[in-house]
Amino acid sequence: MSQTQTYRVRGMTCGHCVGAVTSELQTLGTVTDVAVDLVPQGDSTVTVTSSAALEAGAVRDAITRAGYELVGTPAG
Template identity: 60%
Template structure:
């Protein structure tokens, strides 16, 4: 069963930022989809669909690798 988790990512301003975050997150094991709703210069919702629950620290590290900061907001089954 897939799991969807939404995080807030701060500091993205353009499509290049979205691509950088999406690339880092899709490289994580089990991630099947990443959707970003860009809020330029604000806190953008990023929805990650995965085969199993994701470790928040792993997601945070991937987003930080792209140069941004993440704050988890909610999880949905």
Template identity: 55%
Template sequence: MVTTTYQVQGMTCGHCVSAVSAEVGAVAGVSDVQVDLATGQVTVTSDGPLETSAVRSAVDEAGYDLVGE
């Protein structure tokens, strides 16, 4: 298992958390997504290392921006 924390910009409410969790959770290999709304941190647990581009695409699909990377 690999745990990676990403910084996501633009989340402001519970709906934001749900949208990001659903999209990132749909990425192949992801087993758990924890979102900290206060800090904008999204902690992803996966079977192996994830392509940052796949996570970025999922966050974009939810309507938010992945910071850095």
């Protein structure tokens, strides 16, 4: 069963940023899809679909490796 989680990411400004975050998240073996709602002057929304639960620390590390800041979920 797939699971979808949404995160807020700060610092993304262009398509290259989207590609960098997407590539890093896809290194987490269970990720099947990444969708980004880019907000160049604010916090972008990154929705991750995976075949199993993702650990928050692994997601944070992937986003940090891409050069951006995980600032939470839209609800938090």
